[in-house]
Amino acid sequence: MTASDSPAPTLLTAWKAAQAVLKTGRIDSPSIDARLLLEAATGATRMDILSDPYRVVTPEQQAQLDAYVERRLRREPVSRILGRKGFWKIMLNVTPDVLSPRPDTETLIDVAVLAHAKNEAFTVADLGTGSGAILLAILAERPAATGVGTDISFEAIAVARDNAAELELDNRATFLRTEWATGFADHSFDLVVSNPPYIPTDDIAGLDPEVREHDPILALDGGPDGLQAYRDLAPEIARVLKPDGVFAVEIGWDQGPQVKALFEAQGFADVKIVKDLGDRDRVVTNGLDPRVNPIPKD
Template sequence: MSDAPTLLTAWKSAQTALKAQKIDSPAIDARLLLEAATGCTRLDILTDPYRAVTADQQATLDGYLERRLRREPVSRILGRKGFWKIILNVTPDVLSPRPDTEALIDVALLAFEPGQHFHAIDLGTGSGAILLALLTERPAAHGVGTDISSEALAVARENAANLGLDGRAAFLRTEWAAGFGDRSFDLVVSNPPYIPSDDIPGLDPEVRDHDPVLALDGGPDGLQAYRDLAPEIMRILKPGGVFAVEIGWDQGPQVKALFEAAGFADVKVVKDLGDRDRVVTNGPDPRTTPIRQG
């Protein structure tokens, strides 16, 4: 009987190695790396578990595991990350999108009917994740993403093209909403940097060593971006328009107060699936309103 690894033994062995180093979600990480190294799918692992893994495929998997054990995120190793219902290319120039941010998508989808035409802007767009997830769900919508990083904008444009959304999404290099006219947008979304500067060294290595500091550092108290954004969002939002910004779990009251001071009414703090404060918005709260799917 051959001792060559199979999909099943390679998966289990990879899981064991990751578990031993206390890596979060070892089963999922091991599966994603195995799929990438062998070209198999999740279904293949279930239905053809004894398929042989070649020496070259095992060597590729070992290389991936080595990087993951050094705390490099799977999204960086593979150069792509799933977010909402889309797959995005990610590079060291952009924040790797996180499931927490999907709470912001929930709010935005509630605010606009599936067939409704509206114009959105994503401030500090990075990989384009938020804007592209929204446009995927709302086919009559158009949007623009801004960023001060030319490298990030190149990634966002590539993601839009890969998703067939480049006809409805534009990406421009500017600081937040600089250059856009007053009352231009029906929806304004943003996931700005909100980590206090002094907290960055204590972040998990996957974030601290692999996400761009520009996308993390929110200044001494983590709130600088919101001070800049609140009046700008008030300026560019149409009357009756909706804004939604992601926040750190402990920043709800302070960010809500900043947007109220900028003139917004009915500002609320929305929780994510982990029951932590995650979004400040003047839009609907998914916990009290059913989501309209397209």
């Protein structure tokens, strides 16, 4: 049998072949990555792959899939290849100018949505917003809330604004170029959240290539000990948060006690460290711990 006589690839065979290549290349989550790349290359949905697995993949679609797989083998993240990433319950555009949102950060959303009931009106600030992921996820969950995201990157602000528009949240989300909370009045917000850079400078070279080579250094580098952003943020959050307000910041897995102490030094009471689903310290907050206070079903 010649190559021209070989059976045409189908959604199922193309998925399995791509998965095998990625697995051989020691790519994490080869099955999920192969499926996402196949969906993008063919226009198929996850349900299509399950319900119509023998749909023929055209030569053009196969060539596109092969190109995607080759990029993934070079350790380019799927989110960078496709320019989109799912986070919480929303889909976001991502570019080289913003951090690609990660599942770990959803712990921050778990904490944030416990601060206010679904239909309660409140104001939220997302300091260092990047793609707008955290702010927009909160607004998607709390329809009476309004918020502002800040970033020092013009490019990041542009991405966040585009995401807000696509999600039809631009009537409740504003994005400003400023450093952290600079320019905001005292006691302006009911909720303040942030996922600041927290990787120690000397540790960046040892990060996975997907992060080291594709996320902006500005969003990773937390200074010599990884804690500089929290030293800057703690007094600013104490200033702009209302007296009965809630803050929540993402942290590195080994930074909980130090960051907790920085916020306690600003006068915050009942500061706690919240763990993520991998049982690692992930968020410092004066709000509720979702493991102790499960998110109510709205």
